[in-house]
Amino acid sequence: MRAVTKKRFFAFLVFAVLVLAGIAFLAPFAWMVSTSLKPLSETMTLPPRWIPSTIQWRNYPDAIAAMGDFWRYTGNTVFLCVMTVIGTVASSALAAYGFSRIEWRGRDTVFLVLLATMMIPFPVIMVPIYSLFKSLGWIGSFKPLWVPSFFASAFNVFLLRQFFLTLPKDMSEAARIDGCSEIQIFLRIILPLSKSALLVVALFQFMATWNDFLGPLIFLTEQKDFTLALGLQSFQSQNGGTAWHQLMAASTLVVLPVMALFFFTQRAFVEGIASTGGKN
Amino acid sequence: MAFPPWLRRCWMPAVFFAALCSCSDAGSGKGAGRVVIKYWEKWTGFEADAMRAVVDDFNAGQNRILVEYSSVSQIDRRLMLATSGGVPPDVAGIWSKSLPVYAENNALTPLDKFASEGGVSSDRYIDVFWRMCNYRGHLWALPTTPGSLALIWNKKLFREAGLDPERPPQSIAELEQFNEKLVKRRPDGSLASIGFLPAEPGWWNEIWGWWFGGELWDGRATITANSPENIAAFQWIESYPRRFGSRDLLALRDGFGNFASPQNPFFTGRVAMVLQGPWIYNFIKNFAPPDFEWGVAPFPSIDPARFRNITQVESDLLVIPAGAKHPKEAFEFIKYVNSQKPMEKLCLGQRKFSPLRECSDEFFQKHPNPRIGEFLALAKSPNARFVPQLTVWTLYSNDMTQAFGRVWTGKAGAGEALDEVQRHVQQAFDHQQKRWDRISGTLTKEWDKP
Amino acid sequence: MNRGDQRDLRLGLLFISPWIIGFLALCVYPLLSSLFFSMCDYSVLSPAVFVGADNYREMLFDPIFWRSVYNTIFFAAFAIPLGLLMSLSLAILLNFDLPGKGIFRTVFFLPSLVPMVCLAVLWQWMLNGDVGLVNNMLKPVFHGINGVLGTQFSPPNWLQEARYAKWGIIFTGLWGVGHAVVIYLAGLQGVPRHLYESADIDGANFWHKTWHITLPVLSPVIYFNTIMGLIGAFQVFAVPYVMTGGGDGPERSLLFMATYLYQNAFDYWNMGYACTIGVALFLLILALTYAATKLSGRHVHYEGK
Numbered sequence A: 001m002r003a004v005t006k007k008r009f010f011a012f013l014v015f016a017v018l019v020l021a022g023i024a025f026l027a028p029f030a031w032m033v034s035t036s037l038k039p040l041s042e043t044m045t046l047p048p049r050w051i052p053s054t055i056q057w058r059n060y061p062d063a064i065a066a067m068g069d070f071w072r073y074t075g076n077t078v079f080l081c082v083m084t085v086i087g088t089v090a091s092s093a094l095a096a097y098g099f100s101r102i103e104w105r106g107r108d109t110v111f112l113v114l115l116a117t118m119m120i121p122f123p124v125i126m127v128p129i130y131s132l133f134k135s136l137g138w139i140g141s142f143k144p145l146w147v148p149s150f151f152a153s154a155f156n157v158f159l160l161r162q163f164f165l166t167l168p169k170d171m172s173e174a175a176r177i178d179g180c181s182e183i184q185i186f187l188r189i190i191l192p193l194s195k196s197a198l199l200v201v202a203l204f205q206f207m208a209t210w211n212d213f214l215g216p217l218i219f220l221t222e223q224k225d226f227t228l229a230l231g232l233q234s235f236q237s238q239n240g241g242t243a244w245h246q247l248m249a250a251s252t253l254v255v256l257p258v259m260a261l262f263f264f265t266q267r268a269f270v271e272g273i274a275s276t277g278g279k280n
Numbered sequence B: 001m002a003f004p005p006w007l008r009r010c011w012m013p014a015v016f017f018a019a020l021c022s023c024s025d026a027g028s029g030k031g032a033g034r035v036v037i038k039y040w041e042k043w044t045g046f047e048a049d050a051m052r053a054v055v056d057d058f059n060a061g062q063n064r065i066l067v068e069y070s071s072v073s074q075i076d077r078r079l080m081l082a083t084s085g086g087v088p089p090d091v092a093g094i095w096s097k098s099l100p101v102y103a104e105n106n107a108l109t110p111l112d113k114f115a116s117e118g119g120v121s122s123d124r125y126i127d128v129f130w131r132m133c134n135y136r137g138h139l140w141a142l143p144t145t146p147g148s149l150a151l152i153w154n155k156k157l158f159r160e161a162g163l164d165p166e167r168p169p170q171s172i173a174e175l176e177q178f179n180e181k182l183v184k185r186r187p188d189g190s191l192a193s194i195g196f197l198p199a200e201p202g203w204w205n206e207i208w209g210w211w212f213g214g215e216l217w218d219g220r221a222t223i224t225a226n227s228p229e230n231i232a233a234f235q236w237i238e239s240y241p242r243r244f245g246s247r248d249l250l251a252l253r254d255g256f257g258n259f260a261s262p263q264n265p266f267f268t269g270r271v272a273m274v275l276q277g278p279w280i281y282n283f284i285k286n287f288a289p290p291d292f293e294w295g296v297a298p299f300p301s302i303d304p305a306r307f308r309n310i311t312q313v314e315s316d317l318l319v320i321p322a323g324a325k326h327p328k329e330a331f332e333f334i335k336y337v338n339s340q341k342p343m344e345k346l347c348l349g350q351r352k353f354s355p356l357r358e359c360s361d362e363f364f365q366k367h368p369n370p371r372i373g374e375f376l377a378l379a380k381s382p383n384a385r386f387v388p389q390l391t392v393w394t395l396y397s398n399d400m401t402q403a404f405g406r407v408w409t410g411k412a413g414a415g416e417a418l419d420e421v422q423r424h425v426q427q428a429f430d431h432q433q434k435r436w437d438r439i440s441g442t443l444t445k446e447w448d449k450p
Numbered sequence C: 001m002n003r004g005d006q007r008d009l010r011l012g013l014l015f016i017s018p019w020i021i022g023f024l025a026l027c028v029y030p031l032l033s034s035l036f037f038s039m040c041d042y043s044v045l046s047p048a049v050f051v052g053a054d055n056y057r058e059m060l061f062d063p064i065f066w067r068s069v070y071n072t073i074f075f076a077a078f079a080i081p082l083g084l085l086m087s088l089s090l091a092i093l094l095n096f097d098l099p100g101k102g103i104f105r106t107v108f109f110l111p112s113l114v115p116m117v118c119l120a121v122l123w124q125w126m127l128n129g130d131v132g133l134v135n136n137m138l139k140p141v142f143h144g145i146n147g148v149l150g151t152q153f154s155p156p157n158w159l160q161e162a163r164y165a166k167w168g169i170i171f172t173g174l175w176g177v178g179h180a181v182v183i184y185l186a187g188l189q190g191v192p193r194h195l196y197e198s199a200d201i202d203g204a205n206f207w208h209k210t211w212h213i214t215l216p217v218l219s220p221v222i223y224f225n226t227i228m229g230l231i232g233a234f235q236v237f238a239v240p241y242v243m244t245g246g247g248d249g250p251e252r253s254l255l256f257m258a259t260y261l262y263q264n265a266f267d268y269w270n271m272g273y274a275c276t277i278g279v280a281l282f283l284l285i286l287a288l289t290y291a292a293t294k295l296s297g298r299h300v301h302y303e304g305k
Helices: A002-036 A059-067 A070-100 A107-117 A122-136 A143-151 A154-165 A169-177 A182-193 A195-211 A214-219 A228-239 A244-264 A266-276 B005-025 B045-061 B075-084 B096-104 B112-118 B127-132 B155-160 B172-182 B208-212 B228-244 B246-254 B280-287 B327-337 B340-349 B361-366 B372-380 B393-408 B414-448 C003-015 C017-037 C054-060 C063-094 C101-113 C116-126 C133-149 C165-174 C178-189 C193-201 C206-234 C238-243 C257-266 C271-299
Strands: B034-041 B065-071 B091-095 B141-148 B150-154 B191-196 B271-276 B294-297 B311-319
Touching: A002 A244, A002 C063, A002 C101, A002 C116, A002 C133, A059 A070, A059 A228, A059 A244, A070 A107, A070 A143, A070 A154, A070 A182, A070 A195, A070 A228, A070 C003, A070 C017, A107 A154, A107 C017, A122 A143, A122 A214, A122 C017, A122 C257, A122 C271, A143 A214, A143 C017, A154 A195, A169 A182, A182 A195, A182 C003, A195 A228, A195 A244, A214 A228, A228 A244, A228 C116, A244 A266, A244 C101, A244 C116, B034 B045, B034 B075, B034 B327, B045 B065, B045 B327, B045 B340, B065 B327, B075 B091, B075 C257, B091 B096, B091 B327, B096 B141, B096 B311, B096 B393, B112 B327, B127 B141, B127 B311, B127 B372, B141 B327, B141 B340, B141 B372, B150 B155, B150 B372, B155 B172, B172 B191, B172 B271, B191 B246, B208 B228, B228 B246, B228 B393, B228 B414, B294 B372, B311 B372, B327 B340, B340 B361, B393 B414, C003 C017, C017 C271, C054 C271, C063 C101, C063 C165, C063 C178, C063 C206, C063 C257, C063 C271, C101 C178, C116 C165, C116 C238, C165 C238, C178 C206, C193 C206, C206 C271, C238 C257, C257 C271
Parallel strands: B034 B065, B034 B091, B191 B271
Antiparallel strands: B091 B311, B141 B311, B150 B271, B150 B294
């Protein structure tokens, strides 16, 4: 009897800690939305109020207007997300196939080189890449932000390769014996079985592009080309942060699509990370 | 193809979208037969409107060139990025103090050839503005809207203190005499108001030495932050906390309101004299009480016989960034702005004076600022000068501001504070000089190309 | 090589060709260029001038550079272990059979999806000294402490005070541990049940089980996450950049190596020097990764490898 109550007490304790932690994690979101609906005067009250006296929905259209080209920024960001997702999925799948479903000499060594490249931080190669794009005349256009995604990033190749390795070898063998070419095996057998992994790569890439700040910061020069992340930042530095209610409204708008995407694809996302990440 | 359904459905619109967007990348060029040039400017509000009016006139007056005006925030950073990236605007408006940095980093197109072919030369301008636009032997910019600094005083407060309201102080010594008369203390000993306060508004902490006969740079290889004259100036600054009590001065300043408001200490009579530029008129009009009486005179120096009519001039400048697509058309626009009628329209709209030598009577008649002539006269004085053309100027200026702060709050003596500035800035200057020595050969060859 | 192998080699290379092009153009070339530029005076607008080791010498004597190194190491030294502790603990707690597991998992994961600019803007607001949520939550705590000890402590104005600014950034980072939690959770599923059952029979308590079973089995995941965390921590740029409006923070306390690199490249037109800092950053990461790997050698257990 004592063992059971001890276990129950323990479970209750754990639950309580999790609830507290959960509240702590959700609080900033709640605060962001709460501030976005307050009139400016109420944002600076002490002690802070959670519920605004009047719900000022107009902060949202005001923020959109004050940001200038909000819808244009959204269009730019969506364009980049779509292009990078297409590029990443296509090129990473191809490369991952080459690293997992075909046995060729030196394959694993080259794969180790690929893994090593994951350790190169972007700031280290930032200047030469900038210089390269400048000599191509691409600075100020969107190209530096989506063309590289068509050349397979190490992380996604790694992810997909791990997944492809879990598919039985005899499937490919049988198909080869039947006279299928590799590309046919790739398109007709491997890809259809990898939908969840491809979805994960697509989602990761979408989030990464939506999120990207440093890239647009150095490659885009005209205000009308800005992405949402960059637009939000220049909105913030213009105001010096005094229009907090509008700033929070704008931030909420930028966060919303990502949240929505997550909710619709939740299971795939979380399972995807779980099944491919971390298992060396 | 066995792609997941979501991918299958969206690849076509995505590709179409992509094609569409990459088409728009092939940006500017010709608009209805005209050459379109991009002009980035820092101004907003009425200042932007003044320039937009001039741009509209230019566009309407001919059909070969169309100027697109854009108000750009954080213009220094954005212009640098765009120029390094090879996609700069054709014309940009910069501050005169930034000129050396841009020029020395090869970010500007030299204007010598355009100027000589277009008949633009030094005799068009008040001397100091022409000199401001030249650096390392080349012309880099042409001025737009200038400013000069003068002593502004509150005539009513003078009268109340028993001083002649029409007679400003003629020397630093007299300034301090007037100060003593203008100081008002409350019964509890705290300061209610003061005659002159160097820390108000505290926008030009680097140049106090000029009114003591000092220079910030010898023009060659030596920074002169700690020259005897500059130290004398900072000792004068030091005398303030000593004479009035640094705590009292702090308390006095704490009570000052926002600059752009009726609580501006100069408008509320807390400070009787300030060092300011022609724009003070706009603030007086908007925020000062209707019976505010003010005068403009050269800021006094330590020795009026030797140093008279000293002022700092600065200006907004128009430049053609390096790599601009249409430099010839860009210069045509710049030259237009630098012609008498458009320039007067612009400066009138911004309520400043004109940097051109020729100025119509109509300009003065129409000008809302009754004292604009005095600011202009100062700009024409032989002792009108601008901040040293140093690529390390921002660093120098920041260091001098820090030194001022330390001296003002008694944390360091004048000599000590300036010695440190000297050391730090000289080091940075030497470093920049080394960089210049390395690349000057290649750069000057490029700049001298016909 | 026989014909079959040759064919396989050709096909393999063909499939990975997009990666090879990317590798050469966006990895090898930039790394070598960076090395070259690090030995040049280069400002994009003027041709690069070779100066040998001048930049390196300058960097060694540059107090601002060393400040950026200090800031970066300080940040990493606290952010990585704290993040590890927090995400691992949450994962272990979540692993219990409790109602609402799915909800909790979502709640903890959500913040890691927030775009960095929004994160920075939101936390800048939350860390505001007077009206920020963080300080207002802390005030009663400080009140209590002051009441007991008779002291006058008050929560600091996080981002405006040199001593505390980096802690503000560290807290902001901790909010995003969610995706590490999920990875650990997945790893925890892979711990063989029978190990726990035998431990229970032997009378082991929770701490015993965690220390002797959970952690060792999880060690490859911990290692992976730590390395990724290291690389991430040394690249920190976006959050402090947005919070300071592109600046350094009070007394340069928020000047990280990536920030100083960016400043030199795009604010001072000193791209050669920026590359020098980049090389230093890269070597630092390599050294630390090597150290971490050596250290982990004894502690990381790979099952069935």
